[in-house]
Amino acid sequence: MRFRPELDPLRPYVPPKSWRMSAEGTDENNYAKLTSNELAFGPLPEAQEALSEVLPRTNRYPDSHVSRLRQVIAEANPGAETRNILVGNGSSEVLMNVLQLLPGGGEIIYPWPSFSLYPMICAVLGMTARPVPLTEQQEIPSEALLAAVTAETRAVILCNPNNPSGTYLPLAEVRAFAAALPRDVLLILDEAYVEFIDDPAFEDSHTLALETDNVVVARTFSKAHGLAGLRCGYGISTEKIADYAERVRFPVSVNLAAQVAATASMLARDKVRERARFVIQERKRLQEAFRNANLEYIPSQGNFVMVRFGAEVFEKSGILVREGAALGYPGWSRVTVGNSEENERVILAVGSTGEAIEQGA
Numbered sequence: 001m002r003f004r005p006e007l008d009p010l011r012p013y014v015p016p017k018s019w020r021m022s023a024e025g026t027d028e029n030n031y032a033k034l035t036s037n038e039l040a041f042g043p044l045p046e047a048q049e050a051l052s053e054v055l056p057r058t059n060r061y062p063d064s065h066v067s068r069l070r071q072v073i074a075e076a077n078p079g080a081e082t083r084n085i086l087v088g089n090g091s092s093e094v095l096m097n098v099l100q101l102l103p104g105g106g107e108i109i110y111p112w113p114s115f116s117l118y119p120m121i122c123a124v125l126g127m128t129a130r131p132v133p134l135t136e137q138q139e140i141p142s143e144a145l146l147a148a149v150t151a152e153t154r155a156v157i158l159c160n161p162n163n164p165s166g167t168y169l170p171l172a173e174v175r176a177f178a179a180a181l182p183r184d185v186l187l188i189l190d191e192a193y194v195e196f197i198d199d200p201a202f203e204d205s206h207t208l209a210l211e212t213d214n215v216v217v218a219r220t221f222s223k224a225h226g227l228a229g230l231r232c233g234y235g236i237s238t239e240k241i242a243d244y245a246e247r248v249r250f251p252v253s254v255n256l257a258a259q260v261a262a263t264a265s266m267l268a269r270d271k272v273r274e275r276a277r278f279v280i281q282e283r284k285r286l287q288e289a290f291r292n293a294n295l296e297y298i299p300s301q302g303n304f305v306m307v308r309f310g311a312e313v314f315e316k317s318g319i320l321v322r323e324g325a326a327l328g329y330p331g332w333s334r335v336t337v338g339n340s341e342e343n344e345r346v347i348l349a350v351g352s353t354g355e356a357i358e359q360g361a
């Protein structure tokens with residue numbers, strides 16, 4: 001049989017070490033798993049309780065419109081109504097669905113390095129990926145992105161804060177960027193890490209998507225809410241985009257467990273915010289340790305930090321991190337902020353090499 005040629009360059013996702021270890025049956029339980037930007041804590045008790053309540057009812061289909069969850073998400077975002085909320089099997093599906101609304105064959109622009117899903121979706125949808133390098137300081141290159149827009153451009157994807165660099169564009173600059181973009185180009189703001197932004201001015205970033213007919217904000221329950229395993233994400237947009245996105249969404253893509261757990265977690269969002277504040281504090285502590293060890297690192301607004309320190313050295317200290325080589329930063333590691341004990345391990349690991357270098361000099 002013949003295959004679509006645009007799929008040829010796609011390689012299977014190289015999974016983080018911890019997945020490979022568990023697939024091989026290696027006991028990875030003694031390692032701190034800081035590979036995938038997950039939350040170090042399980043779902044909130046409220047979400048766990050909601051999950052156990054629905055288990056006996058999993059013979060039934062869930063609400064295919066996901067009405068209750070969409071309503072609760074709208075209530076958490078002032079100015080939004082249920083009709084402004086998109087949902088999906090992870091925010092990955094939300095991204096896929098909104099890109100599916102665009103006329104085929106055009107170009108998609110995004111900063112690079114960024115999330116590996118973007119080139120993958122472009123290839124699957126038969127669109128041309130136009131990655132634009134981050135600035136020298138690894139910042140989001142707004143001017144270069146605007147300069148890259150052509151008559152063929154269908155969308156710009158801004159991962160903000162950006163994974164894996166952790167850098168971000170302040171809200172005023174996002175607004176200026178949206179205003180400068182042609183109205184027929186869709187702006188997708190991937191805010192998977194928005195809860196970890198340490199800047200009060202970023203509050204209510206979703207209002208831009210409500211006010212502007214070519215902007216979508218995509219968010220997820222996989223990171224700050226600690227529900228990565230259940231696969232649930234959402235988007236905020238005008239009613240028109242949300243209506244169209246619902247037309248292409250796979251029927252019942254958000255399962256019953258995901259719907260009730262995400263609803264309970266969103267209703268308990270003060271506790272989610274508390275956990276995010278802990279992550280922000282611990283991120284500061286990690287960055288301080290990197291600074292003290294004279295390691296190069298990129299100041300981050302996510303729940304992870306890129307640091308110039310080999311993944312294999314971390315592994316010797318019982319820590320699994322994402323290898324920088326897989327993310328466009330050879331010789332670096334992306335370290336997810338873990339719980340106190342895990343972060344302590346990271347601090348010890350970089351501290352001891354720092355001393356070793358000084359002794360060697």
Ligand SMILES: *Cc1c(COP(=O)(O)O)cnc(C)c1O
Pocket residue numbers: 037089090091092093115159163190192219220221222223228231232233
């Ligand atoms: C983790 C992550 C997501 C979330 O993906 P889900 O499908 O919701 O689990 C989205 N975008 C970026 C950049 C991410 O790092």
